[in-house]
Amino acid sequence: MRLAAAALAPLLVLAACATPRESCITDATRDLRRVNALIVETQENLARGYGLETRQQTRVVHARCTGHGVDGEGEPFSFRYDCPRTDVTETQVPVTIDLAAERRKLDQLVAQQRVLERQSQAQVQGCIAAYPE
Numbered sequence: 671m672r673l674a675a676a677a678l679a680p681l682l683v684l685a686a687c688a689t690p691r692e693s694c695i696t697d698a699t700r701d702l703r704r705v706n707a708l709i710v711e712t713q714e715n716l717a718r719g720y721g722l723e724t725r726q727q728t729r730v731v732h733a734r735c736t737g738h739g740v741d742g743e744g745e746p747f748s749f750r751y752d753c754p755r756t757d758v759t760e761t762q763v764p765v766t767i768d769l770a771a772e773r774r775k776l777d778q779l780v781a782q783q784r785v786l787e788r789q790s791q792a793q794v795q796g797c798i799a800a801y802p803e
Contacts, residue, residue, distance in 0.1 A: 691801035698793035702786040705779055712776045721767040730754050 688696065715721045735753035740746055 689801070689803075691797055691803065694797035694801060695794050698797055699790045702783070702790045705783050705786055709776065709779045709783060712772055712779060715767055716769065716772055716776065719767075719769070721765045721772075722762045723765045724760050725763050726758050726760050728756055728758050731757055 732752060732754050734750050737749050737751060738746060739749065
């Protein structure tokens with residue numbers, strides 16, 4: 671999940687700089703891109719024979735931190751204290767899948783992909799007409 675968020679960060683920065691035409695095309699193709707990603711994931715699951723599930727593991731790490739303060743006479747001082755921190759890591763765990771159901775899902779996604787390709791193409795043409803360069 672963190673990897674996905676890190677990968678999307680540059681896209682968000684670029685999206686802020688997108689022209690109206692680019693934004694329109696991005697919006698018009700959003701569902702198609704999602705379906706394409708699901709098709710790839712489903713194909714990979716079928717090729718492996720199992721799925722992958724992301725699980726988060728948390729653990730508390732104890733550390734020593736330094737604080738700063740001012741005593742009653744206005745003199746600065748430093749002090750150390752325990753400061754626990756929670757680390758979260760994500761791991762991919764193999765999970766069993768119903769291969770027949772996965773194949774049916776792939777067939778449905780491919781059919782949906784065809785529909786979305788036609789819809790997206792029409793919407794993209796509308797974006798080009800609305801925002802000529």
